[in-house]
Amino acid sequence: xxxxxxxxxxxxxxxxxxxxxxxxxxxxxxxxxxxxxxxxxxxxxxxxxxxxxxxxxxxxxxxxxxxxxxxxxxxxxxxxxxxxxxxxxxxxxxxxxxxxxxxxxxxxxxxxxxxxxxxxxxxxxxxxxxxxxxxxxxxxxxxxxxxxxxxxxxxxxxxxxxxxxxxxxxxxxxxxxxxxxxxxxxxxxxxxxxxxxxxxxxxxxxxxxxxxxxxxxxxxxxxxxxxxxxxxxxxxxxxxxxxxxxxxx
Amino acid sequence: xxxxxxxxxxxxxxxxxxxxxxxxxxxxxxxxxxxxxxxxxxxxxxxxxxxxxxxxxxxxxxxxxxxxxxxxxxxxxxxxxxxxxxxxxxxxxxxxxxxxxxxxxxxxxxxxxxxxxxxxxxxxxxxxxxxxxxxxxxxxxxxxxxxxxxxxxxxxxxxxxxxxxxxxxxxxxxxxxxxxxxxxxxxxxxxxxxxxxxxxxxxxxxxxxxxxxxxxxxxxxxxxxxxxxxxxxxxxxxxxxxxxxxxx
Numbered sequence: 001x002x003x004x005x006x007x008x009x010x011x012x013x014x015x016x017x018x019x020x021x022x023x024x025x026x027x028x029x030x031x032x033x034x035x036x037x038x039x040x041x042x043x044x045x046x047x048x049x050x051x052x053x054x055x056x057x058x059x060x061x062x063x064x065x066x067x068x069x070x071x072x073x074x075x076x077x078x079x080x081x082x083x084x085x086x087x088x089x090x091x092x093x094x095x096x097x098x099x100x101x102x103x104x105x106x107x108x109x110x111x112x113x114x115x116x117x118x119x120x121x122x123x124x125x126x127x128x129x130x131x132x133x134x135x136x137x138x139x140x141x142x143x144x145x146x147x148x149x150x151x152x153x154x155x156x157x158x159x160x161x162x163x164x165x166x167x168x169x170x171x172x173x174x175x176x177x178x179x180x181x182x183x184x185x186x187x188x189x190x191x192x193x194x195x196x197x198x199x200x201x202x203x204x205x206x207x208x209x210x211x212x213x214x215x216x217x218x219x220x221x222x223x224x225x226x227x228x229x230x231x232x233x234x235x236x237x238x239x240x241x242x243x244x245x246x247x248x249x
Numbered sequence: 250x251x252x253x254x255x256x257x258x259x260x261x262x263x264x265x266x267x268x269x270x271x272x273x274x275x276x277x278x279x280x281x282x283x284x285x286x287x288x289x290x291x292x293x294x295x296x297x298x299x300x301x302x303x304x305x306x307x308x309x310x311x312x313x314x315x316x317x318x319x320x321x322x323x324x325x326x327x328x329x330x331x332x333x334x335x336x337x338x339x340x341x342x343x344x345x346x347x348x349x350x351x352x353x354x355x356x357x358x359x360x361x362x363x364x365x366x367x368x369x370x371x372x373x374x375x376x377x378x379x380x381x382x383x384x385x386x387x388x389x390x391x392x393x394x395x396x397x398x399x400x401x402x403x404x405x406x407x408x409x410x411x412x413x414x415x416x417x418x419x420x421x422x423x424x425x426x427x428x429x430x431x432x433x434x435x436x437x438x439x440x441x442x443x444x445x446x447x448x449x450x451x452x453x454x455x456x457x458x459x460x461x462x463x464x465x466x467x468x469x470x471x472x473x474x475x476x477x478x479x480x481x482x483x484x485x486x487x488x489x490x491x492x493x494x495x496x497x
Contacts, residue, residue: 153338157404160298161411162328162355170363171351175340 040220047228048221054210055229062206063233065124065199066192069131074185076136081143082169088147098144105137109195113204124205131192131199142184143177150176183248186241193237197230207233250276250415250447251297256306258292266292268471269306274449276414279441281458282451284468284490290451293468294417297449298330299323311414328355331408335420337400341393345384345403348392349375352410378406382436398429405436409444416440418450422457430454434461455487 019025083089084097112133116126155172163171200208207230214223251274258267267289274280282290295301297308299315308315313326331352339348353371354362361367367375379385382402387395392403401421408416418437422430434452438461441448452458458465459479467475467490474489475482 151338151341153334153336154340156300157332157334157338157407158340158351158354160300160327160330160332161352161407162324162326163351164324164354164359167354167359167362171340171343171354175343179342 044224058207073135077139080140085147127204281462331413
């Protein structure tokens, strides 16, 4: 037993060393790079407040992308969540639904953004679509796991009254899961704000566009303003959202 | 009122819960089912409204076929059968009144009910049922803020709101203390006498069963081994139901 654990630890260590070798992870190289990082920070200061206005506009767009995308996903994920819950959907529906969700969820928002920019052109709209594509599947998965964890008692009781299947879902299931659903939606909104900050890198709108532009122009003071606005935006949304979530549970 | 013939329930892969049970219950009877846990009491009760799907046999309630009924007809017959449970099974986050209104789901128009809207007359029925169990004043409270005894009374009101012919009770007092047991059983007796409702209730306490029942049905290992009035429950009968090592 003890010997087995030692062996596992040794194998784990060997794997990590091999991986470090393969990725060229080198502490010396990291320390040699630190002056450049400090130089980068020094050249970024003080932030150039002349670009505050476009930065704020970009941040506003980013919030809009995340908000619209999350809201649409929250609704779209409801039927999908029920269809991929083991205790609600018949196996013939459950298995394909789960498999589809797992497949779609393995692609990140940014990759979806690349696809949608190619499909509908530049701007915030492909960003919204990208958020919807990823968030719908991830929320559907969270919804379905919540549905699978409900107390079956009220479902039995509502079924026994002679209610229809939809009424059983509404009163026996939805009433149990709705507060948790809302909490997940807010959590996804927080994550989507962060995800949406980089959507601009691939032309899908929002504050990321400005960050990338100023970095390319080597205008570090402007870029640092954008970065500070991003941090403020993310913190503000996190704060509001966690306050709301605390009231739900 | 209830007619059960050859009711057999096998749980996959091959655990037999009930071996071809026959039972006929007349209108207005108060039947209490006793037996050790695992004897098949819960399975029997849940087969009557097909919360458990019987493997074989026939169940008829109030002249309607339960077994083999297609979904729409099954809902109509379920409407006739109120049910209360050991764990009350209320929707915890909903109000007391909303929980009782759920008993009207088989009657109200489907679409508005999904939006949480119930017609005025149905709300009246729900409130009357709350009066019957003495909880009219708690109508707006959230269900999970009530005590266990109160929650079970709400569950009884929900069953009554169905305007049922039959009420089934699956160990309705098993998670309550002795004093509340009397209050719940008392309400059930009152319903049985005043409304003439047929009651079939399982009960793990023998003395309580004997005190309230009009008829005792004893289950043992998936079969009915006793059926008669409480007065006929002799020590020998108790042994037949609970086994040798029973302490009645």
